[in-house]
Amino acid sequence: MHRVVVLALSEAIGYDLNIPPQVFGAASKDGHGLYDVRICGMDDEPVHFTYGYSARLEHGPEALAEADTVIVPGTRIEGPRKRGVLEPPLADALARIRPGTRVMSICTGAFVLAAAGLLDGRRATTHWAHAADFRVLYPNVDLDENVLFVDDGDVLTSAGLSAGVDLCLHVIRSDHGSAVANQAARYCVVPPWRDGGQSQYIDRPLPSPEDGSTAATRAWALEHLGEPLDLDTLAQHARMSVRTFSRRFRAETGLSARTWLNQQRVLHARHLLETTNLPVERVAADSGLGSAASLRQHLNAAIGVSPLAYRRTFARS
Known part of the structure; x- marks a missing residue:
């Protein structure tokens, strides 16, 4: 199966982190799952979440080397969010990703991709509330905070929270067609389609x-x-x-x-x-x-x- 590895970075946004395993885990054909989804951290330490809880993960950064798709969910990690840099442990973890691997972000996970240089010269998005900070830190990224998600080929970014659901369904649809994506959406009880160009904020x-x-x-x-x-x-x-x-x-x-x-x-x-x-x-x-x-x-x-x-x-x- 196509292996999806979700990189959890303290402080992690719990909602964002749980979207990929839930949505990709619901994608199946002829009764067989289509994605093997794993969550990993940068080390063996528990990952802390934004609302007062933590979790110990089954996989460390070595899982990134086996991924066909890597997803970075929303995070408040200091270096990428505040200073525009990758600290050595995170840089080492990301260096494990194989060339040609599809890379995605949800919400402020885009800060991590930008700090790694993966978004330079590319069109991308993040949560509209953090767009001003993003532009200051990463002026070389063509940021569009007015859309739900951006598909730039091997690098895809989404806006905050539920826009991550739209991006994951878009990827399933691209990989396996509308019928599989619609079935996954039905199981998750979410709309099967919101176009990536739709506005993040509806008045x-x-x-x-x-x-x-x-x-x-x-x-x-x-x-x-x-x-x-x-x-x-x-x-x-x-x-x-x-x-x-x-x-x-x-x-x-x-x-x-x-x-x-x-x-x-x-x-x-x-x-x-x-x-x-x-x-x-x-x-x-x-x-x-x-x-x-x-x-x-x-x-x-x-x-x-x-x-x-x-x-x-x-x-x-």
């Missing part, structure tokens, strides 16, 4: 009692993706003016209605490519993307592959 995720919500219209749209849907149609279904609907939609989702609709159509197309033998033209039509050429363009923009290549990789046998 009003829930409408006030006197306001209308766009939730019913979003649910309706998901059942009618193959039909012509535009902003006027969605606003009419919600019984709102276009201006009011657009404002409330963005307040509740962090996205414009058009961006959200395109994402849902691409997701549905991916599901059809994985689970059916429908011709590409039919997949494009049923998902509302129009033509095979349009589907190819959208899929290429989203994940960098053609529909046929995606089907060959992820279609169920």
